[in-house]
Amino acid sequence: MTTYKESGVDIAAGEEAVKKIKNDVKKTFNKNVLLDIGGFGGAFNFPVNEYKKPILVSSVDGVGTKLKIAFLSNVHDTIGQCLVNHCTNDILVLGAKPLFFLDYFATDQLKTDVFQSVVKGLTKACIENDCALIGGETAEMPGFYKKDEYDISGTVVGVLDKKNLLSNRQVQKGDILIGLESTGLHTNGYSLARNVLLNKFKIDDYIEDLGCTVAESLLAIHKSYLQPLLPIINNENLHALSHVTGGGIIANTLRVIDKKNEIFIDWDSWERPPIFKLIQDIGNVPEYDMRESMNLGIGMIMIVDSNNLSFFENHLNSVNQSYKIIGNIK
Structure with missing residues (x-):
């Protein structure tokens, strides 16, 4: 008999990892966040009364091979900050401020301490940018990534009034x-x-x-x-x-x-x-x-x-x- 865990994917460990990051993630929440993490999606109550003609602006990015430096040095709490800040700057170019952020974290085998460290970076930057971390995806993909390595990407959604669109x-x-x-x-x-x-x-x-x-x-x-x-x-x-x-x-x-x-x-x-x-x-x-x-x-x-x-x-x-x-x- 061969199990999923023996094949490299530990469902229980993934669930436990999500539990361990909940407190940090909740620190980014504001009154507009409607759901806890761990569901099928995040829900955000758009503050429509704060804008006359709101435009949503989004951007997705990663941090490239800067990850290799994190792997070599075993320092993982800055990568998440870099990701959030990069995405925030990209929508700022259009005049938008961030509303919420979602991340994608994939690895060969989930190491809870590394994952927690990355998420601490995400949450720190989300707080600094007044942005809620409302959800994400954590994937174990044995045989796809090298041992002890991972990839991360993120998506930010922000807003501005149409009259203030910088590209105009x-x-x-x-x-x-x-x-x-x-x-x-x-x-x-x-x-x-x-x-x-x-x-x-x-x-x-x-x-x-x-x-x-x-x-x-x-x-x-x-x-x-x-x-x-x-x-x-x-x-x-x-x-x-x-x-x-x-x-x-x-x-x-x-x-x-x-x-x-x-x-x-x-x-x-x-x-x-x-x-x-x-x-x-x-x-x-x-x-x-x-x-x-x-x-x-x-x-x-x-x-x-x-x-x-x-x-x-x-x-x-x-x-x-x-x-x-x-x-x-x-």
């Missing part, structure tokens, strides 16, 4: 590009970073130039820009936002401007964090490749009316958001 605003010649500083690689460029750094260093090596270990630098949490930008997101002089992810500064910013416009970047206008210099120097990585694969220290770009630059600078200073003027629209 017009980027104009002369607009200024304000670069908001990143915390590191965020969730892009890890295949290159791993290929370069892990061929020279061990994951727990302390690097003097970084002031931390390789793992600590590469696991730096993808920053959410929701809180610093939410107070001014509906200002009409903010013409566009660009979340700098895969493709780098130029490719992502081209996604939010008209084809008739061009982007000028002063690549010397900010100091790149040491991790990027380390990767480029050790790997002899061409400059164009660095620019196309990594954020280089700029995680979000605001495109603003030049006549109102001081307003946005004053706001960013007031919320302690580091920034640099990095270019303009031509």
Whole structure:
């Protein structure tokens, strides 16, 4: 006789894991969450009275091969934060704030402590972004993933009033590009970073130039820009936002401007964090490749009316958001 458990799927362990994360997940709930986790779906009471013409905005993403760093270092509580923050930034580009989040976690064999650690990261970021974690899927898939590895993805749903849809605003010649500083690689460029750094260093090596270990630098949490930008997101002089992810500064910013416009970047206008210099120097990585694969220290770009630059600078200073003027629209 062969059982499902002997084949690699432990139903009881999965149910026990869900029980252990319930308290953390419930910390993200608000008055609009209608169901507990563990059902067939999540239910959310949409706050219709808070909007005149509401638009729902959604995004789904993962964290790429940053997961490999988590596996090697056995640190799993930052990955969930990176995932939620990445998705939040993506809908923020359209002017939306998150309502709720759902995750997908798949592994070869469920290890409850690892799963709990990942979920703690998810819930921490959901609380910080005022977003409810209303459901998810946990899958054991023996033979599909390598031992002790997993994959994770997430979906966020947010809202804004139709009149405030950022993609309807017009980027104009002369607009200024304000670069908001990143915390590191965020969730892009890890295949290159791993290929370069892990061929020279061990994951727990302390690097003097970084002031931390390789793992600590590469696991730096993808920053959410929701809180610093939410107070001014509906200002009409903010013409566009660009979340700098895969493709780098130029490719992502081209996604939010008209084809008739061009982007000028002063690549010397900010100091790149040491991790990027380390990767480029050790790997002899061409400059164009660095620019196309990594954020280089700029995680979000605001495109603003030049006549109102001081307003946005004053706001960013007031919320302690580091920034640099990095270019303009031509």
